Amino acid sequence: xxxxxxxxxxxYGVEVYAFTAEEAFCDAARALYEILYGKNxxxxxxxxxxxxxxxxxxxxxxxxxxxxxxLSLHLDRCVQDRRxxxxxxxxxxxxxxxxxxxxxxxEAAKLGLTLEREVKAVTYHxxxxxxxxEKTTLHYIVDV
Amino acid sequence: MDVKIRKVGEHKYCIPKSxxxxxxxxxxxYATEQILGAIRADQTCTQIVNVAMMPDIVSPVxxxxxxxxxxxxxxxxxxxxxxxxxxxxxxxxxxxxNCGVRxxxxxxxxxxxxxxxxxxLVEALFxxxxxxxxxxxxxxxxxxxxxxxxxxxAPAIVEKGLGLPExxxxxxxxxxxxxxxxxxxxxxAKKRGFDQCGTMGSxxxxxxxxxxxxxxxxxxxxxxxxxxxxxxxMIHSGSRGLGYQVSDEFWKRSxxxxxxxxIEVADAQLSPLPIRSDLGREYLAAMRAAANxxxxxxxxxxxxxxxxxxxxxxxxxEGLGLRLVYDVAxxxxxxxxxxxxxxxxxxxxxxxxxxxxxxxxxVIIPGDMGTASYLLAGTVAARSSYYTVCHGAGRVLSRxxxxxxxxxxxxxxxxxxxxxxxxxxxxxxLAEEAPEAYKDIEQVVDAVEVNGLARxxxxxxxxxxxxx
Numbered sequence: 001x002x003x004x005x006x007x008x009x010x011x012y013g014v015e016v017y018a019f020t021a022e023e024a025f026c027d028a029a030r031a032l033y034e035i036l037y038g039k040n041x042x043x044x045x046x047x048x049x050x051x052x053x054x055x056x057x058x059x060x061x062x063x064x065x066x067x068x069x070x071l072s073l074h075l076d077r078c079v080q081d082r083r084x085x086x087x088x089x090x091x092x093x094x095x096x097x098x099x100x101x102x103x104x105x106x107e108a109a110k111l112g113l114t115l116e117r118e119v120k121a122v123t124y125h126x127x128x129x130x131x132x133x134e135k136t137t138l139h140y141i142v143d144v
Numbered sequence: 145m146d147v148k149i150r151k152v153g154e155h156k157y158c159i160p161k162s163x164x165x166x167x168x169x170x171x172x173x174y175a176t177e178q179i180l181g182a183i184r185a186d187q188t189c190t191q192i193v194n195v196a197m198m199p200d201i202v203s204p205v206x207x208x209x210x211x212x213x214x215x216x217x218x219x220x221x222x223x224x225x226x227x228x229x230x231x232x233x234x235x236x237x238x239x240x241x242n243c244g245v246r247x248x249x250x251x252x253x254x255x256x257x258x259x260x261x262x263x264x265l266v267e268a269l270f271x272x273x274x275x276x277x278x279x280x281x282x283x284x285x286x287x288x289x290x291x292x293x294x295x296x297x298a299p300a301i302v303e304k305g306l307g308l309p310e311x312x313x314x315x316x317x318x319x320x321x322x323x324x325x326x327x328x329x330x331x332x333a334k335k336r337g338f339d340q341c342g343t344m345g346s347x348x349x350x351x352x353x354x355x356x357x358x359x360x361x362x363x364x365x366x367x368x369x370x371x372x373x374x375x376x377x378m379i380h381s382g383s384r385g386l387g388y389q390v391s392d393e394f395w396k397r398s399x400x401x402x403x404x405x406x407i408e409v410a411d412a413q414l415s416p417l418p419i420r421s422d423l424g425r426e427y428l429a430a431m432r433a434a435a436n437x438x439x440x441x442x443x444x445x446x447x448x449x450x451x452x453x454x455x456x457x458x459x460x461x462e463g464l465g466l467r468l469v470y471d472v473a474x475x476x477x478x479x480x481x482x483x484x485x486x487x488x489x490x491x492x493x494x495x496x497x498x499x500x501x502x503x504x505x506x507v508i509i510p511g512d513m514g515t516a517s518y519l520l521a522g523t524v525a526a527r528s529s530y531y532t533v534c535h536g537a538g539r540v541l542s543r544x545x546x547x548x549x550x551x552x553x554x555x556x557x558x559x560x561x562x563x564x565x566x567x568x569x570x571x572x573x574l575a576e577e578a579p580e581a582y583k584d585i586e587q588v589v590d591a592v593e594v595n596g597l598a599r600x601x602x603x604x605x606x607x608x609x610x611x612x
Contacts (some may be wrong), residue, residue, distance in 0.1 A: 004363070004545050006544075007542040007545060008213075008542050008543070011542070012543060038572065045548065065429070068189055072392075079336065079385060080277070080332065080335060080336060083385070101345065114278065115277035116277070116572060116573075117570075117572070117573070118277055118345060118347055120240065120392070121388060121391065124215075124395070124412050124413050125411070125413050136522075141215075143239050144347055144543065
């Protein structure tokens with residue numbers, strides 16, 4: 001895992017460093033789950049793909065906006081449906097700011113997960129996404 | 145921009161627009177020197193400058209002493225636009241629409257609460273007042289009943305038997321903001337609001353039983369029926385997931401719409417919408433609906449608290465004197481009239497982490513869980529700040545820093561040694577909300593009082609603290 005939490009007065013900031021955009025987007029989501037469920041979120045990563053796969057496809061004007069949409073999808077499923085993504089297979093076209101693939105959603109309770117923190121939203125503040133063929137760096141802040 | 149901050153009075157500073165090209169409004173900062181240092185240390189100054197650069201902003205804008213970094217507007221910011229031709233900024237209201245605070249007084253002597261009764265009371269409150277995450281409330285609202293709450297607020301809850309009719313006259317706008325439209329609230333937001341009315345939430349939301357430790361203004365305290373040495377209850381909560389969903393949806397929509405308005409803002413999260421535009425009107429209608437939901441939420445919470453007190457102290461609400469002192473919002477945009485140069489003008493006043501303080505209106509300022517909270521009274525002089533003061537102590541430590549620094553077991557023991565019983569939903573949550581994470585409430589209130597914006601009426605010490 002290549003993410004870390006950054007200091008922020010009232011909320012949580014996340015920095016992600018990865019070789020590929022896919023790895024970076026995956027780690028960005030894992031960081032969000034750790035904020036939501038605490039260290040217990042590691043359960044998700046060991047759970048394997050559970051539940052039926054659902055297609056996911058999104059395209060935005062910028063890679064940063066794509067990151068926002070990707071994280072918001074996870075947050076919305078978590079808070080509205082109490083479901084988490086136990087796995088995903090995604091491809092990120094960083095030049096076109098496009099993401100597609102499959103995501104496996106399952107009930108958080110089935111994985112023994114309980115919310116530790118209430119996240120109001122993924123903010124646009126200091127939302128950054130830079131990608132090249134060699135590396136991808138992301139930064140986002142969630143409003144707790 | 146290299147910001148020049150000038151001291152213009154005791155605990156008052158100014159960033160004059162005349163000194164800074166691009167600034168459209170003067171900025172007044174109410175702060176002690178120490179607090180000003182904290183404000184300078186994060187991006188708060190940059191954010192308030194961004195606000196003062198917004199098109200059509202009415203001068204001046206204000207920054208309260210509990211200010212800290214936010215999204216769009218900083219927390220503690222107060223700014224206004226013309227109510228007809230100006231702008232409404234979702235970033236100037238905040239994600240938790242009508243996050244606010246309510247104070248209930250009692251006739252119960254605080255000395256009746258010995259350690260055993262304190263533990264029993266805190267356990268009963270923790271058990272019976274929904275707090276924390278994923279916990280549903282006493283009401284399941286959908287369809288017409290939910291729409292009624294969105295459009296009428298606290299009165300709709302009182303009519304369901306959750307409170308007393310006389311409560312309503314002690315709530316800002318009688319707990320019901322005009323212009324709310326349930327149709328402007330999305331199905332996703334309504335789904336989140338289904339079972340959250342009457343729930344506290346988590347984070348910095350809390351329920352505190354407090355001792356009225358000292359009365360500074362006996363006449364006002366007497367009028368408000370707050371007596372030294374008695375118990376009081378303070379509730380801090382907002383519009384819950386419904387409000388967050390409304391905010392998030394309109395933030396996204398306003399960000400997309402921004403290029404069409406032909407303006408530039410320094411921060412996309414300011415996200416201004418012309419009040420005359422369809423989207424601006426829709427946001428105002430939805431914001432007011434979410435605000436009404438928050439008033440309803442706090443009304444339902446107080447009803448649950450009254451029930452616990454009636455059982456724990458074996459009395460009736462009337463017999464125990466369980467009275468609402470006031471309920472006030474601190475994340476909202478309100479249309480209010482102000483006179484300038486003999487002309488009365490309707491302004492849309494944005495208060496983000498800031499509390500309305502009309503003359504002689506109760507103003508409730510929660511501190512941290514270990515020190516004190518304050519009950520203030522608004523003053524005529526507060527007209528200079530759109531009748532607005534601070535909303536709390538304001539954070540100084542980040543959540544990650546607080547978690548690293550605070551030993552929760554030691555915190556709970558230390559508070560218990562001070563006679564404060566704490567019950568929280570999670571250790572991480574308690575650590576993040578530890579007293580050392582917040583500014584000194586005395587300095588915050590000093591900065592407000594010295595500038596004549598409000599006056600101290602009573603200081604309240606926590607006795608029982610429930611965190612989500």
